[in-house]
Amino acid sequence: xxxxxxxLGVIAVRLxxxxxxVPSVEHVGExxxxxxxxxxxxxxxxxxxxxxxRRADGALPDPSGPDEGAENRPxxxxxxxx
Numbered sequence: 001x002x003x004x005x006x007x008l009g010v011i012a013v014r015l016x017x018x019x020x021x022v023p024s025v026e027h028v029g030e031x032x033x034x035x036x037x038x039x040x041x042x043x044x045x046x047x048x049x050x051x052x053x054r055r056a057d058g059a060l061p062d063p064s065g066p067d068e069g070a071e072n073r074p075x076x077x078x079x080x081x082x
Contacts (some may be wrong), residue, residue, distance in 0.1 A: 005034040012041040019044055019053075 005028040012020055019042035022028055033043050033052045042053040 004028050005037045009037050009040050018042060021046065023047065 008020060008022075008028055021044045023046050025031070025033055025045055027045075028034065028037060028043070033045070037043060038052050038054060042051065044051045
């Protein structure tokens with residue numbers, strides 16, 4: 001059984017990185033970023049543009065999606081961006 005979220009989590013832990021960038025949610029999960037992955041590393045998706053970050057208190061982000069105002073983040077309006 002292929003589990004890309006597990007493999008990415010293992011690599012992130014071994015390399016001691018704080019965040020990983022992925023093309024989309026579907027790259028590591030079917031409908032959402034797996035909580036098991038966010039528990040070990042922050043995840044940034046390129047499309048749609050969103051960040052799923054661990055909290056300082058260890059709590060995981062709300063699984064309903066990124067924070068409000070994501071459309072106002074830097075990078076919007078640049079050529080080739082939607």
